[in-house]
Amino acid sequence: MRIPFILKTVSAALIAVASLAAHADQLSDIKKKGEIVIGVLGIDEPNSFIDPKTREFIGYEIDLAKAIAAKIGVKPVFKQIAVAARIPELQQGGVDLLAASLTHNKEREAQVDFSLTTVVTGQKALVKKSSGIKDVPDLAGKKVVTVKGGTQEPNTKKAVPTAEVVTFENTQQAFQALQQGKGVAFVNDEASLIAEHAKLGDKAKDYVILPQNLSVEPLAFGIKKGEATLKAAVDDTLRGLEKSGAAEKTFLQWYGPNTNLKFPKRSFKIDSDKIDG
Amino acid sequence: MFDLSLLLTGPYHDMLVKGLTLSLTLLGLTLACALPLSLLLALLRLSPSRTLNAIAWSYVELIRNVPLLAHMLFWYFGAPELLPESTREWLYGHDFETIAALCALTLYTSAYMAEDIRSGIRAVPAVQQEAGRALGLGFLTTMRLVVLPQALRVTVPPLISQTLNLWKNTSIATVIGTAELMYQAAKVETATFRSFEPFVFATVAYLGLSLLITGLGTWYQHTHPVRAHA
Numbered sequence: 090m091r092i093p094f095i096l097k098t099v100s101a102a103l104i105a106v107a108s109l110a111a112h113a114d115q116l117s118d119i120k121k122k123g124e125i126v127i128g129v130l131g132i133d134e135p136n137s138f139i140d141p142k143t144r145e146f147i148g149y150e151i152d153l154a155k156a157i158a159a160k161i162g163v164k165p166v167f168k169q170i171a172v173a174a175r176i177p178e179l180q181q182g183g184v185d186l187l188a189a190s191l192t193h194n195k196e197r198e199a200q201v202d203f204s205l206t207t208v209v210t211g212q213k214a215l216v217k218k219s220s221g222i223k224d225v226p227d228l229a230g231k232k233v234v235t236v237k238g239g240t241q242e243p244n245t246k247k248a249v250p251t252a253e254v255v256t257f258e259n260t261q262q263a264f265q266a267l268q269q270g271k272g273v274a275f276v277n278d279e280a281s282l283i284a285e286h287a288k289l290g291d292k293a294k295d296y297v298i299l300p301q302n303l304s305v306e307p308l309a310f311g312i313k314k315g316e317a318t319l320k321a322a323v324d325d326t327l328r329g330l331e332k333s334g335a336a337e338k339t340f341l342q343w344y345g346p347n348t349n350l351k352f353p354k355r356s357f358k359i360d361s362d363k364i365d366g
Numbered sequence: 367m368f369d370l371s372l373l374l375t376g377p378y379h380d381m382l383v384k385g386l387t388l389s390l391t392l393l394g395l396t397l398a399c400a401l402p403l404s405l406l407l408a409l410l411r412l413s414p415s416r417t418l419n420a421i422a423w424s425y426v427e428l429i430r431n432v433p434l435l436a437h438m439l440f441w442y443f444g445a446p447e448l449l450p451e452s453t454r455e456w457l458y459g460h461d462f463e464t465i466a467a468l469c470a471l472t473l474y475t476s477a478y479m480a481e482d483i484r485s486g487i488r489a490v491p492a493v494q495q496e497a498g499r500a501l502g503l504g505f506l507t508t509m510r511l512v513v514l515p516q517a518l519r520v521t522v523p524p525l526i527s528q529t530l531n532l533w534k535n536t537s538i539a540t541v542i543g544t545a546e547l548m549y550q551a552a553k554v555e556t557a558t559f560r561s562f563e564p565f566v567f568a569t570v571a572y573l574g575l576s577l578l579i580t581g582l583g584t585w586y587q588h589t590h591p592v593r594a595h596a
Contacts, residue, residue: 173552238552243556270455270458
């Protein structure tokens with residue numbers, strides 16, 4: 090599209106200029122402003138989505154982000170952003186913190202700093218039962234749809250090199266494309282996939298999530314590169330929540346057996362900002 | 367900092383070139399489909415029949431007053447749902463992302479081009495049409511032999527300008543997963559985490575061809591000036 094393209098070109102040039110100039114400590118800037126701007130996806134149950142009654146953002150990442158804002162002593166301001174805009178928004182200072190289902194991987198470590206891992210999930214594929222596809226290797230040579238700008242596309246290519254991947258601007262469009270039969274499989278984070286599968290209602294029985302993971306995804310909050318004090322504030326809050334048991338309670342509230350996602354228990358701890366591989 | 371080698375060789379170069387090729391293909395195919403369609407529409411708009419006139423008028427206004435982005439989404443997500451199952455499956459098996467983009471671009475561009483052609487024809491004095499009819503030629507024959515050749519000189523520059531718009535508009539097809547230049551640039555960005563290089567490539571490609579098209583327009587106006595009517 091024309092406008093984002095111009096914006097990207099201009100902003101890429103701006104980053105180059107801005108990175109030359111020395112910048113102040115971001116944590117003290119946040120305290121001075123009295124608010125922390127948190128980039129969220131807002132359409133990604135259960136991490137961040139809109140409560141249909143109150144029209145406010147709710148979810149697992151939202152709760153953690155609110156706790157971080159409270160610990161710093163500022164007001165949380167949520168800003169909805171697109172998957173592909175997450176890292177550019179953070180780098181350009183549009184948001185102070187990313188709580189946007191951001192996968193922590195080696196490639197991204199050169200671009201942003203990551204908090205402690207907040208949730209460990211995997212990417213999976215949803216298919217129509219009538220397609221006869223039983224597991225991930227069956228996707229070879231088939232058309233797979235997913236969302237633009239995330240790790241879904243590279244991970245699909247890694248798991249099934251011969252699959253033809255078509256990407257869309259948001260998960261809804263990719264999911265729509267699957268339902269209309271434009272691709273045989275829809276790839277997304279497991280948690281989002283379960284939530285979307287549940288939204289199908291009566292038609293959910295015609296679809297199935299393939300058992301094999303395409304990838305294991307540790308999700309974490311994104312922090313601008315080199316902002317050590319902000320990272321320390323975020324990590325301290327998360328460590329505190331883990332210690333008090335609040336982190337596990339929050340996880341079960343959004344992912345647990347009584348939710349659409351029905352994760353029976355939490356199989357990870359919030360204690361590390363390191364990843365394998 | 368700027369990694370030129372990324373653009374000149376290797377897999378990312380290939381992806382960008384593939385995108386550029388598809389963008390050019392979209393431009394070529396759309397022009398080939400939109401030109402005859404727009405001529406037909408312009409003639410309908412000028413025809414003596416009120417019904418034909420109204421049909422063409424509705425088409426032009428309906429298409430021109432809806433954003434191209436909406437056209438793209440409609441042809442990709444909406445229109446196929448109206449087709450019978452077998453046709454739909456056939457389409458989905460044949461690079462439907464490109465077919466839908468081609469439909470949207472053709473219909474959109476032809477509405478604009480039709481208006482340009484119509485004004486070109488209207489710029490030819492009515493007496494030319496009357497003289498043709500007086501000689502015993504029919505409406506279409508007069509158009510073909512008398513009016514259109516004169517109208518062509520007036521029409522070509524705005525049509526070249528529409529071609530320029532069309533070239534830039536092909537980039538909107540990225541929203542429906544058509545693997546054109548902007549799509550591939552975004553893909554390279556995702557894979558390499560480098561925003562600058564792929565979008566510089568895209569900018570140079572769009573700007574380069576746009577300037578070429580503008581140059582063509584200027585050249586045509588110099589070599590084929592509109593003849594003054596006595």
